Amino acid sequence: MAEKPRVVIIGAGLAGLTAARCLHAASAGDFFDLCVVEAGHRIGGRVLTSEFAGDRIEMGATWIHGIDGSPIHAVAADIGALAGSASVPWERMDGFPSDPLTVAEGGTVVDPLLVVDPITSLYCGLMDSARDGDAPVEPKRPGVGPFLRRGLQEYRVSRGDKGADVGGGWSLEDMEEAVFALHEFAERVCTSADDLSDLDLAAEGEYRDYPGDHVTIANGYSRIIEHLASALSPATILLGRRVRRIEWRLGGDDGGPVKLHFDGGENLTMTADHVIVTVSLGVLKAGLGKEGGGETSGLEFSPALPERKREAIRRLGFGVVNKLFMEMGGTDETRFPFLQMAFAPPTKEAKRTVPAWMRKTGSICPIYRGSRVLLAWFAGTEALELEALTDEEIISGVSATLDAFLPPTAAAARVQRVKRSGWGRDPLFLGSYSYVAVGSSSDDLDAMAEPLAGARVSAVVPTPELLFAGEATHKSHYSTTHGAYLSGVREATRLLRHYVPKLCPSAAAT
Ligand SMILES: Cc1cc2nc3c(=O)[nH]c(=O)nc-3n(C[C@H](O)[C@H](O)[C@H](O)COP(=O)(O)OP(=O)(O)OC[C@H]3O[C@@H](n4cnc5c(N)ncnc54)[C@H](O)[C@@H]3O)c2cc1C
DSSP: OOSOOEEEEEOOSHHHHHHHHHHHHHTTTTSSEEEEEOSSSSSOTTOOEEEETTEEEESSOOOEEOSTTOHHHHHHHHTTOSSOOTTSOBTTTTOSOOOOEEEETTSOBOOIIIIIHHHHHHHHHHHHHHHTTOSOOBTTBOBHHHHHHHHHHHHHHHHOOTTOBOSTTOBHHHHHHHHHHHHHHHHHHHHOOSSGGGBBHHHHTTOOOOSSOEEOOTTOTHHHHHHHHHTSOGGGEEOSOOEEEEEOOOOSTTSSSEEEEETTOTTOEEEESEEEEOOOHHHHHHHHHHHTTOOOSSOEEESOOOHHHHHHHHHSEEEOEEEEEEEEESTTGGGOOOEEEEOOOTTSOOOOOSOGGGTTOOEEEESSTTOSEEEEEEEHHHHHHHHHSOHHHHHHHHHHHHHHHSOHHHHTSEEEEEEEOOTTTOTTTSSSEEEOBBTBOHHHHHHHHOOEEOSOTTOSSOOEEEEEOSGGGOTTTTTSHHHHHHHHHHHHHHHHHHHOTTTOOOOTTO
């Protein structure tokens, strides 16, 4: 071959860097002319380790979801990133928090035996059956939300005596409702679906986590990113290069069949034989808006992507999840509980001091036992609203919330400073992670992953000209770091197989 095939990868997140590393390693760094173009001024994408009040925190990806068989866990273990140092404590270094203190709005502690435990096991049982694929799907209401509500309703009917008073002016039924709701709020965070009735129930049965513990990375998730990038020469990754438009099927006479147009002027272009697109589903969705002549920050394709892929981009869900870190000061700041909040129903005449944007956040919890940094997760509408507030508004809203749930001594610990993520409005992401929305299916995730061939009809084997990786392209591990990683391996393998079939006989493991 006279010239090396030129491969450009769009995005230096987990998927893009994994694909680059695989292509570099498998070809001894010499077969491809490889380049990663990244719009931001850092690598890592939705992986971003930071520090706050002396603790190591994650602004994006936080957990390795199951350690047995996870490629992320394998990498983290290989590079020694799992063993922490005593000097920098890290988020959830003591594992998943246990011993929640569930409190109802107004300050009544919710009885664990009467309410918290039975409702929690009801909820977990329902979600287990959804994940096992055993949950009956109602054709007219195929979402997770209605399924969960049916389960709660059946539980109430079987229990009877719903009017019992459980203290603090709460009826048993209202208390159960509020505790059930806090689990639903956590589900919104896990899936990024603003409304659980928009989360497809059947697809839950196809989603997979790895078995084993869920753990965080002592040295920070960004260590995985640094490791992936370390194999590449610094010149391979170009930062601050935002692709605005991809021209493809050009025939290849003008340097390559694909031409990338960058922000910053008509002359800023780059040609390639193959492009691996790893931008978020949010950025792809925004690009569809551009097709109608709209001015958005998304990525545009010319010619437009085939209808099957456009439909998949349109139908799949991509929601917003944000993290809010709060540094506490005051008397008892190191004894803050894992607080689960049971909010009063709208009909209840409670003093409504808690702002609306806090009312779908189920818990506030120290990032490890004894830390003076607290964390709350937000999803959907409330996550977007959080991005628009000032720090002062957040501090005052959180303080009002703590006052509504905790006794004065504990609530005396004041929020001093906050730090939050802002994935929803960031034009390089436009959301946090994907989910299978009602009206979509896991077939759409397959459609996301399909490569697109070029215009050279004479070729015996169609040349994959545009390839697609990223968490939203993995059928069973979408929304996760390992899904992104596996998709990067998959697309690198696809290209290697195209050139050297014997070297890479199967991509099935991905
Ligand atoms: C708050 C939050 C919590 C999470 N928690 C977890 C968790 O606990 N466990 C877990 O497994 N996963 C978690 N995730 C999901 C995980 O972070 C992602 O699935 C994964 O990092 C996605 O990687 P990616 O390579 O597919 O995409 P990205 O990381 O989005 O990479 C794409 C890259 O493309 C760049 N880009 C965008 N547009 C352009 C353009 N036009 N031109 C050039 N470059 C562009 C972006 O800047 C970005 O760097 C979380 C995510 C968030 C936001």
